[in-house]
Amino acid sequence: MLNIALGKGRLADITLKKLEEIKIHFPEYTSKSRKLIFTDAMNSIKLVFVKASDVGIYVERGACDIGVAGKDTIMESMPDVYEMMDLKIGRCKFAVAAPVGFKKESHKKIRVATKYPNVAKNYFERNGKPIEIIKINGSVELAPLMGLADVIVDIVETGTTLKENGLVVIEEISDVSARLIVNKVSLKTKRTEILGIIKALSTSSEGDQL
């Protein structure tokens, strides 16, 4: 039995479509279902829906053998797992954004609002800039507008939300996309099953990029 952890939402839907392509089918699953665990028709794979940011910990501790997680949550929580494949879906960017016309004063600490404190800390530390992190759980764009922070660090897809709130990207941190992560023990002890899924996912159609 192989356990797969998925975060509910668009990533999960695309992953499931890819699994369907390789004939792994979950008869009971519909995107509206409130169930959290589904078993495939062959009864050899269990699908577990967890919060997107928890996929890493489920896989690290071996509760699930493999998982699909955004690079953003991987960079934030740094789980000890094999990160074996770029699924090339759910693409976006980590960026620093600030109100239009923002100018950094050279001696002052920048106040950074973010849902990703570790990503922000590592990025600014690498660049040797002193910052103060303000951890926010949602609507990060608000923070600079209300004077809570100078800039934000967040994932940016199209930039529409930023633009509508008068913010612009001032620095790009890194590319983000969905990754297939694998528990370090499972890869060794359930090798054939896991490599089967990886191989199938990498050869199935790649025309569904977002």
Next chain:
Amino acid sequence: MVNKRKFIPEGVEDINASEFEKKELIQSKVKEVFKRFGYRQIQTPTFEYYDLFSEIESAIDTEDMYKLIDASGKILVLRPDVTIPIARMVATKYDTIEEYLKFMYFTPVFRSSDFRAGGKREFLQAGIEYLGNPDPEADAEVIVTAISSLKDMGFNRIHIDMGQTDYFKGIMKEIDIEPDIKNSIRKLIENKNFADLSIFLDSQKIEPIHKELLSEVPYLYGDFEEIVLKVKDRAINETMKNSADNLLKIYKIIGEYGYSKYVFADLGLINHLDYYSGMIFKGYIENFGTPVISGGRYDDLFKKFGKEVPATGFGINTDEVFEAAGQYRLLNDFNNTKDYLLLFDALHRQWAFKKSMELRTSGHIVETKQVEGCVNNPKEVYGQSGYKKVIAALGKDIIEF
């Protein structure tokens, strides 16, 4: 302010009696195996100077160590690792090592760790160090000891991954890049991050042949001989070739012990490269998500103490093994009922105490209890009390049930 009087800090735990007994049972099995391979137990102090650990590149981050300041202002740390203190002890207390030294330890270690992953700050570590023997025989014996200890605890589905640090170091010798970049490459390989590894290698000035060798490393795992022969074939210098030969030698010996079916190759095992210098291995139990054993050869460690002592060994995280044993229901038959309950009234007091001492002398676990008044049917009242036998010396008769 919440009163902390009734709580304990995160990452430490109380162990109740039956849990302790089970843990002790597991430990005693491991200890028995180590003993049979000729290891003798030693112990190093609970705290030592911070300098001992901070000046040696090791498996533990100095940030994760618990520091204390002693009365004279010196910085001490709670034992964050066992191998380094053993190396210190051997380097300073043993002037000449004529024979091999084989040490085992069972001791708590302290590290501030990530609570998110259920991390513990105090955990029991067991392990062995085989000092003074540079031959593949020693490495093979250490791995066989690791497999035996897991087998003796009752695990059958064991998986050992073996690698060799010199293969990766051999590739890196050919490439002239900053240590920082080398470390990034190492991390990407260790996490089998194929996608980011190829992007990162493309962004660096590295010859195509070396790029190809590096991007191949994460794939080098699985069937031992197949992988290692392939590795030997690819070697472009002596260091790499020797690493493959060394692995094949060790594997052959493990095969002579009859244990090669448990052993697989993973050349991507390249953690703590400043510490390990040769064979490196990890032990897994199937369906248990974290490695339970990790070890390897660390000949360079003693050089930090000005000595030349070849060394190899491993550590077992006994807390994780205990979890795994629970998952595999290995301890279900374990039962810790007491042998005798001796019930007596005022009349039989002296008889009962004397009897209890006789039973204890012959090795039984005995508890005594004085009963006030008369009990009409002691069997009914005390029959289900969890003792193997109850002796009731009440009233006229002495009955056993």
